[in-house]
Amino acid sequence: xxxxxxxxxxxxxxxxxxxxxxxxxxxxxxxxxxxxxxxxxxxxxxxxxxxxxxxxxxxxxxxxxxxxxxxxxxxxxxxxxxxxxxxxxxxxxxxxxxxxxxxxxxxxxxxxxxxxxxxxxxxxxxxxxxxxxxxxxxxxxxxxxxxxxxxxxxxxxxxxxxxxxxxxxxxxxxxxxxxxxxxxxxxxxxxxxxxxxxxxxxxxxxxxxxxxxxxxxxxxxxxxxxxxxxxxxxxxxxxxxxxxxxxxxxxxxxxxxxxxxxxxxxxxxxxxxxxxxxxxxxxxxxxxxxxxxxxxxxxxxxxxxxxxxxxxxxxxxxxxxxxxxxxxxxxxxxxxxxxxxxxxxxxxxxxxxxxxxxxxxxxxxxxxxxxxxxxxxxxxxxxxxxxxxxxxxxxxxxxx
Numbered sequence: 001x002x003x004x005x006x007x008x009x010x011x012x013x014x015x016x017x018x019x020x021x022x023x024x025x026x027x028x029x030x031x032x033x034x035x036x037x038x039x040x041x042x043x044x045x046x047x048x049x050x051x052x053x054x055x056x057x058x059x060x061x062x063x064x065x066x067x068x069x070x071x072x073x074x075x076x077x078x079x080x081x082x083x084x085x086x087x088x089x090x091x092x093x094x095x096x097x098x099x100x101x102x103x104x105x106x107x108x109x110x111x112x113x114x115x116x117x118x119x120x121x122x123x124x125x126x127x128x129x130x131x132x133x134x135x136x137x138x139x140x141x142x143x144x145x146x147x148x149x150x151x152x153x154x155x156x157x158x159x160x161x162x163x164x165x166x167x168x169x170x171x172x173x174x175x176x177x178x179x180x181x182x183x184x185x186x187x188x189x190x191x192x193x194x195x196x197x198x199x200x201x202x203x204x205x206x207x208x209x210x211x212x213x214x215x216x217x218x219x220x221x222x223x224x225x226x227x228x229x230x231x232x233x234x235x236x237x238x239x240x241x242x243x244x245x246x247x248x249x250x251x252x253x254x255x256x257x258x259x260x261x262x263x264x265x266x267x268x269x270x271x272x273x274x275x276x277x278x279x280x281x282x283x284x285x286x287x288x289x290x291x292x293x294x295x296x297x298x299x300x301x302x303x304x305x306x307x308x309x310x311x312x313x314x315x316x317x318x319x320x321x322x323x324x325x326x327x328x329x330x331x332x333x334x335x336x337x338x339x340x341x342x343x344x345x346x347x348x349x350x351x352x353x354x355x356x357x358x359x360x361x362x363x364x365x366x367x368x369x370x371x372x373x374x375x376x377x378x379x380x381x382x383x384x385x386x387x388x389x390x391x392x393x394x395x396x397x398x399x400x
Contacts, residue, residue: 010392011399013044013113015106019096019120021053022072024258024283025230026312027119028053030139033201034118035059037388048102050095051075056286066098096120100128107132114395126162129172135398139175139196141309144185167192173398177310178331184308194394199387200315202379203290212295216254218278223251223361225325226296227265228289229313230257231281236302236327237265241274242350247357253277256284256292293320298342298360301326305347311335318379323371325356339378342371 016035021028028049035045039060047063051071075091099120106115107128116137117125122145129136145159152160166172167189174193176182182195213220227240237255244251253274255265259281266279284292293299299317301324308330317324324342326332336342343356363371380386 017048017117019099021049032057037384066102180308231259232261243353246354
């Protein structure tokens with residue numbers, strides 16, 4: 001077994017492996033943002049992906065591909081249909097396997113450096129870590145492994161034995177977004193799981209609220225609440241629509257993101273007869289994102305009770321200077337209370353949500369300025385220039 005060591009120097013080379021970078025979402029955005037933050041500190045960066053990434057952005061180094069370019073089109077068609085979960089799981093396995101094989105020379109090389117997976121099917125990453133000459137870092141999003149079973153089958157017992165060996169030998173290091181996720185898995189992972197919060201790039205203000213609203217075709221004279229991100233299960237759109245219906249004067253809801261489940265806010269709005277809403281039901285380009293935030297007065301995160309993952313949207317809102325209205329659950333509650341960056345409501349309670357929206361609208365100039373200052377401070381604390389220091393610290397702790 002190799003002991004963990006502290007080094008006074010940063011790693012000279014980091015290879016970021018992002019098997020799911022071609023799907024719309026956070027994987028490629030996280031990858032290229034981390035790559036650029038590392039490069040800004042003088043680290044040489046490369047990336048390995050399954051096929052052409054989605055979402056724009058580039059890295060200051062080479063990108064290596066595990067699968068041909070036509071794979072992107074195939075998986076894109078299936079993922080937009082949203083009805084082939086088993087097929088997509090098989091595809092994700094193939095994508096991670098292809099990236100692991102592409103990363104194998106790096107894992108076996110005597111040349112120093114860090115090998116860091118951002119998502120992917122765990123078993124293939126475990127097997128790569130087993131034969132690697134250096135620790136493999138893995139960023140997990142949400143659940144890590146299925147709940148512990150009282151009667152695990154042979155495959156599960158074999159996987160757990162492999163995981164325990166990798167952890168004891170410090171050949172695998174886990175990174176998660178929130179302390180609640182870390183605490184959930186610490187019984188299994190011990191000290192080899194680290195919390196590194198989601199990070200953001202803090203942009204300059206590019207548009208005024210009026211300009212952004214005019215560009216989208218939104219009303220100028222009412223508060224606008226933004227619900228940003230893929231429209232999917234786990235988000236309670238009904239409570240937002242019911243709360244908005246209670247408010248006088250009326251507010252306008254702006255839904256931005258592709259519907260990828262049966263939880264469709266546009267259909268719910270039609271059923272409730274709610275018409276003060278705009279729906280942009282598609283995947284949006286990175287260049288479009290600022291406009292939606294600049295057009296809004298606040299971002300709403302209506303997650304169901306029990307949600308405790310990190311959220312990119314909650315920090316995007318801070319980056320663009322918009323306060324947060326979130327359900328009082330898990331990480332969202334901790335974030336809003338800790339940074340005083342917005343308002344909380346009881347999950348599923350439309351009347352309480354309507355109350356906090358009224359409180360937001362009723363803020364006077366002094367109160368609004370104080371809230372904006374807290375939001376801006378929160379964004380700076382989570383900027384990549386700050387968070388990358390924690391990545392480097394963890395890399396130094398285990399790198400060899």
